[in-house]
Amino acid sequence: MLDVRRLRLLRDLAHLGTIAAVAQAHSYTPSAVSQQLAALGREAGVPLLAHTGRRVALTPAGTALVQHTETILSALEAAEAELAAASTGLTGIVRIGAFPSAVRTLLPSALVSLAAQHPALDLMVTELDPVEMPDALRDRRLDVALSHDYDIAPAIAEAGLDAVPLIEESVFLAVPGTAGTTALADAERDSWIIGSPGTLCHTVTMRLCESAGFTPAVRHHIDDFTAVLALVAAGQGVALIPELASPARPDVRLIPLPARRRTHIFHRRGARAHPAIAACVTALRSSAPG
Incomplete structure (x- = not known):
C-alpha cells in the first residue's frame, strides 16, 4: 500500500x-524527505527518482505516479468536503491568500460577511504574490x-487546483499629471517604476513594453502600488497600474x-463542495465589483 504522505512529498x-x-x-529536514521518498520507492517496487550528481529528477514511473497522486489527493479533498458538509455549522481555520490590491479592495467586505454569517470560522489572511x-x-x-494573471501573460493550468473566475x-499607464505622454509608445523615453524581478507585475511590464517596441529604462523596483503612484x-517615472x-x-x-488583469479564486481540486470553501467563494463573488 502506498503511503499518502509520501505520495504528497513526491x-x-x-x-x-x-x-x-x-x-x-513541510518543515522537514532534507534527509527526512529523502528517507521518505526512498521508502516510497520501495513500496512502489520501481525506481521513482534518478540521481545525477547532487540533483534528483523523477523517472518516467515517478512522473506517472505523480499524475495518479493528483487524482488521489483530489479524491481525498472531495471526501473531506463531504464529511464537513455532514457536520453542523461551519467551524475551523480557513487560510486565505491574496495579492496586495485584493487585500485592500476585495477581501474586507467578504471577511465582514463571512464573520457575520459564520462566526465560528477562524479566517486568516496572508498576502502573497501570485x-x-x-x-x-x-x-x-x-x-x-x-x-490573477494578465491576458498578455496568461497563467498555465496548475495541477491539483481549480479556479473560479471573479473579475x-x-x-x-500611470504618468505624472503634467507629463506629455499620451500612449505607451511615448513612454520609451521615460524612466520606469516596475515590480521586483520574478514577480508577475515585472513580467507584464516587460512584455507590454516589448510589444510596443522598446525595453523600459527601469529606475525603481517597487511592489506596492500605493508607493508606485x-x-x-x-x-x-511612469508605471503600469x-x-x-x-x-x-x-x-x-x-x-x-x-x-486586462483577470482575478480568479483558487482552491485545491475536490474542495469546492467543502462548506467553508463554498462560503468563501460565495462571499468573494458577492463582494466583487459588478
Missing part, C-alpha cells in the same frame, strides 16, 4: 524541483487564494492600455 518534488524546497515547505500561491495551496498553507479589470506623482490599484488623484494621469 508530488511536491515534481512542482518545487528540489528536495531542499520540499523539506522547507507566483507563490499554487505551491502554498498544494502544501496546505492556504485553503483559498485570490490570484476582469483594465490596466493603465506616489513616485509617479513625484515625477520619478491595474484598475483596482488606481484610486483617482489629480497629480497622476491614467492612460488606458490594451491589456
